[in-house]
Amino acid sequence: MKIETILAGHGGQGVLELANWLAYFNMVKGRHVAYTPSYGPETRGGKVKCYVVSSDERIDSPIVDDPDILVVMNAPSMDFVPLLKTGGTLLVNSSLVSESHRRDDVKVVEVPATEIAGGLRAYSPEKGKDTAIAANSVMFGACLAVSGESIQDELDRIREVFGHFLTGRKAVYIPLNVKAVEEGFGHVTRARSAGLSPRSSVPHPGIAP
Amino acid sequence: MTAAREFLRGNEALAYGALKTGLNAFFGYPITPSSEIPETLANEFGNPRYPGFKVFLQAASELEAINMVIGAASTGAKAMAATSGPGFSLKQEGISYAAAMELPMLIVDVNRGGPGLGNLGPEQTDYFQATKGGGHGGYRNIVLAPSSVPDMAAFPALAFSLAFQYRNPVLILADAFLGQLKEDLMFPEVPAQEFDTSWATTGARGPERHILSSMHLDLPELSRHSEHLRSKFEEIDRREQRSEKYQTDDADVILVAFGICARLSQRAVVMLREKGIRAGLLRPITISPFPRGELAALVQRGVKNFLVVELNTGQMLEDVRLATGGRARLASVQRVGGLLPSPLDIVRQVEAMPR
Amino acid sequence: MIGVEGHYEVKLGQLPTLTGKPTHYCAGCEHGTLTRLIAYALQELGARERTVLVDSVGCSVLAHEYLNTDAVQAPHGRAPAVMTGIKRMRPDLLVFAVQGDGDAVSIGLSELIYAANRGEPITCFLVNNGIYGMTGGQMAPTTPAGMITTTTPHGRDITLTGPPIDASKLLATLEGPAYVKRVLLPVTPTPSADFYNARGSMEGARSVQNAFRVQEMGGFAFVEFVSTCSVNWKMSILQSKHYAAEVLAKIFPPGLYKDKFGVEKR
Numbered sequence: 001m002k003i004e005t006i007l008a009g010h011g012g013q014g015v016l017e018l019a020n021w022l023a024y025f026n027m028v029k030g031r032h033v034a035y036t037p038s039y040g041p042e043t044r045g046g047k048v049k050c051y052v053v054s055s056d057e058r059i060d061s062p063i064v065d066d067p068d069i070l071v072v073m074n075a076p077s078m079d080f081v082p083l084l085k086t087g088g089t090l091l092v093n094s095s096l097v098s099e100s101h102r103r104d105d106v107k108v109v110e111v112p113a114t115e116i117a118g119g120l121r122a123y124s125p126e127k128g129k130d131t132a133i134a135a136n137s138v139m140f141g142a143c144l145a146v147s148g149e150s151i152q153d154e155l156d157r158i159r160e161v162f163g164h165f166l167t168g169r170k171a172v173y174i175p176l177n178v179k180a181v182e183e184g185f186g187h188v189t190r191a192r193s194a195g196l197s198p199r200s201s202v203p204h205p206g207i208a209p
Numbered sequence: 210m211t212a213a214r215e216f217l218r219g220n221e222a223l224a225y226g227a228l229k230t231g232l233n234a235f236f237g238y239p240i241t242p243s244s245e246i247p248e249t250l251a252n253e254f255g256n257p258r259y260p261g262f263k264v265f266l267q268a269a270s271e272l273e274a275i276n277m278v279i280g281a282a283s284t285g286a287k288a289m290a291a292t293s294g295p296g297f298s299l300k301q302e303g304i305s306y307a308a309a310m311e312l313p314m315l316i317v318d319v320n321r322g323g324p325g326l327g328n329l330g331p332e333q334t335d336y337f338q339a340t341k342g343g344g345h346g347g348y349r350n351i352v353l354a355p356s357s358v359p360d361m362a363a364f365p366a367l368a369f370s371l372a373f374q375y376r377n378p379v380l381i382l383a384d385a386f387l388g389q390l391k392e393d394l395m396f397p398e399v400p401a402q403e404f405d406t407s408w409a410t411t412g413a414r415g416p417e418r419h420i421l422s423s424m425h426l427d428l429p430e431l432s433r434h435s436e437h438l439r440s441k442f443e444e445i446d447r448r449e450q451r452s453e454k455y456q457t458d459d460a461d462v463i464l465v466a467f468g469i470c471a472r473l474s475q476r477a478v479v480m481l482r483e484k485g486i487r488a489g490l491l492r493p494i495t496i497s498p499f500p501r502g503e504l505a506a507l508v509q510r511g512v513k514n515f516l517v518v519e520l521n522t523g524q525m526l527e528d529v530r531l532a533t534g535g536r537a538r539l540a541s542v543q544r545v546g547g548l549l550p551s552p553l554d555i556v557r558q559v560e561a562m563p564r
Numbered sequence: 565m566i567g568v569e570g571h572y573e574v575k576l577g578q579l580p581t582l583t584g585k586p587t588h589y590c591a592g593c594e595h596g597t598l599t600r601l602i603a604y605a606l607q608e609l610g611a612r613e614r615t616v617l618v619d620s621v622g623c624s625v626l627a628h629e630y631l632n633t634d635a636v637q638a639p640h641g642r643a644p645a646v647m648t649g650i651k652r653m654r655p656d657l658l659v660f661a662v663q664g665d666g667d668a669v670s671i672g673l674s675e676l677i678y679a680a681n682r683g684e685p686i687t688c689f690l691v692n693n694g695i696y697g698m699t700g701g702q703m704a705p706t707t708p709a710g711m712i713t714t715t716t717p718h719g720r721d722i723t724l725t726g727p728p729i730d731a732s733k734l735l736a737t738l739e740g741p742a743y744v745k746r747v748l749l750p751v752t753p754t755p756s757a758d759f760y761n762a763r764g765s766m767e768g769a770r771s772v773q774n775a776f777r778v779q780e781m782g783g784f785a786f787v788e789f790v791s792t793c794s795v796n797w798k799m800s801i802l803q804s805k806h807y808a809a810e811v812l813a814k815i816f817p818p819g820l821y822k823d824k825f826g827v828e829k830r
Contacts, residue, residue: 028214266648272642276645283649412633413633413634418633422619424619
């Protein structure tokens with residue numbers, strides 16, 4: 001089983017962190033992973049685009065030309081929608097993206113990640129501080145949901161991922177981020193069961209319906 | 210399974226690989242895209258896990274760095290430097306001296322866009338410079354070409370082993386993509402190896418003294434020394450060609466690629482096979498000595514088509530041409546400037562080859 | 565030729581620190597003098613078996629043919645960097661180099677400055693004769709204004725090339741070095757010009773010993789020896805001694821420019 005993901009947004013949104021978490025999560029699940037950070041013309045103007053591949057087999061190309069999952073954190077990143085495989089999943093931060101995806105052969109999952117994150121002030125170690133920055137953690141939960149993971153089984157692994165990356169003084173942010181993941185996961189799961197999400201009934205191998 | 214696996218960037222993996230194999234000294238000058246190597250080493254300097262790591266010094270220039278490596282290497286220590294194109298050019302004088310003095314050392318070039326200042330994208334344009342000996346005089350480097358983060362982690366041990374066995378500089382030619390790519394890896398167990406370092410400078414011992422010099426003013430004497438270097442490299446060529454084959458046993462067309470191109474080519478082979486085309490990949494692990502033996506064997510078996518995929522304007526193509534001896538059709542996919550060919554581009558090029 | 569005094573009265577070749585091979589240096593050249601002063605100092609220190617000489621490029625390139633110690637050759641100008649690599653791995657060894665003015669002040673100036681700035685516990689000897697000897701008499705960074713060389717056939721024009729560089733003063737501006745000394749090494753004519761005294765050699769002998777002592781105390785030591793090159797200056801040997809005393813010594817005044825450990829007070 002292999003899942004190829006492109007993640008895109010602008011600098012400061014934590015897209016690269018999100019990609020790292022996704023890759024590391026898959027690695028601790030025992031899969032091979034590859035993470036390619038941005039380089040090339042898209043880094044001009046603060047654009048961030050990166051690739052994550054996870055696979056049971058050793059990975060050949062780490063570069064993703066036609067992803068199974070496209071994570072779009074901001075409006076300009078909708079430019080990458082044409083790359084998505086037929087039957088792939090478009091995961092959109094609907095707090096910042098309102099434009100239409102203009103494809104009817106992909107599944108669209110809208111997650112108001114920035115708003116959801118903003119509602120988690122109570123979990124911030126600095127009481128009352130704005131937590132919209134955790135939007136990428138919300139999307140992490142959403143990614144896990146569309147990849148067929150089960151949050152109940154994976155909470156330990158998720159803590160392991162954050163434990164690896166948020167070290168030293170950053171460790172106080174782990175509870176906020178774990179909560180954000182749970183919220184993102186929950187949002188997608190609820191939307192799915194309410195029948196709000198998939199625009200296409202074409203199932204893609206390896207992706208949860 | 211999860212405990213021992215690590216998730217590292219190529220440059221970091223290389224730094225840790227060097228530490229785990231007993232690196233003694235690092236001398237370097239910051240240059241993108243290799244700076245993570247000295248930064249990782251600076252971070253680990255003093256860590257009791259690496260008791261052999263005695264010297265970390267950021268030099269004032271690339272020139273200063275390579276000469277510090279010469280000094281440390283002359284004491285028999287495991288010394289290394291890391292750089293990219295412009296710095297690699299500056300180091301050539303030092304590498305020439307080191308080869309002539311028969312000093313073991315590891316020099317890493319993380320190939321970026323060139324020539325001149327270029328850009329920070331991945332290229333393989335330092336191929337000639339690395340494999341044909343970019344410094345003056347007649348000598349050869351041993352050059353390893355990693356294609357993955359696990360390679361970046363494992364190659365320093367292999368490099369030092371070859372360097373000390375043959376008393377020759379060993380280069381690792383990585384590219385900017387591999388330097389930044391992160392993959393899962395497990396560090397291989399490195400068996401401790403003992404090498405004869407009786408040639409090293411330690412101070413004179415009685416009437417015996419160690420002279421490490423590349424100057425042989427007497428013409429026959431220099432001729433003898435150069436002959437010695439040549440025959441040493443012939444032995445290296447006989448014994449140390451390394452490569453990896455992927456689906457080559459029944460292949461009609463063989464892709465030849467290293468570095469990130471090997472990964473893209475491997476995907477292209479999968480895609481070609483799905484279309485019923487019997488493609489295979491030969492991935493050089495040493496680009497010097499070039500795996501001529503494997504290529505010749507493939508030609509001998511009857512393979513008529515080779516496609517070289519590289520990030521330059523046809524450098525390894527020349528080595529493939531030499532190795533296949535005019536008995537096969539050659540084509541190539543070339544990209545420079547930091548651009549990469551897609552697996553689909555490679556597939557299309559194979560499809561366009563007459564078979 | 566050398567001022568002899570007490571225990572220095574030994575025949576060339578009997579010192580274990582000398583190989584005994586006749587040197588290739590031109591008649592009248594101070595490289596020969598310095599070679600012997602170094603050999604005496606190493607013998608005095610009993611350091612032969614823990615010394616590494618780093619050969620530089622210039623007339624001093626064959627130093628290991630005459631000094632009987634371990635030797636590692638450095639590319640042109642790079643001796644301070646090579647010495648750093650050796651000393652950092654083997655702080656127990658006594659590491660030194662003899663450089664010419666091209667090696668140290670032209671192509672190798674950066675390496676020299678940075679080794680000095682880091683205070684590397686090594687010893688650098690500079691033979692400054694204001695010209696490139698080995699390559700046949702081209703301009704050096706220390707060539708005086710007006711001097712005719714093969715690349716300044718009408719005399720050095722400092723409006724085009726800049727003036728000569730004072731290595732000792734330059735290094736003395738840095739915090740790093742522990743000992744910076746300049747010695748007028750050639751025999752110098754007495755005022756009456758009837759006699760020549762070897763004060764330079766005595767001062768040279770002391771300075772060489774101090775420079776090694778400073779390294780053993782953990783400091784960077786640099787001694788610049790203002791010297792002659794009669795062949796490339798196109799002078800007689802005696803004329804070249806006069807030129808060194810009357811012209812070069814004014815541009816590069818001998819003296820103690822830095823002595824952090826106070827070795828000269830002992």
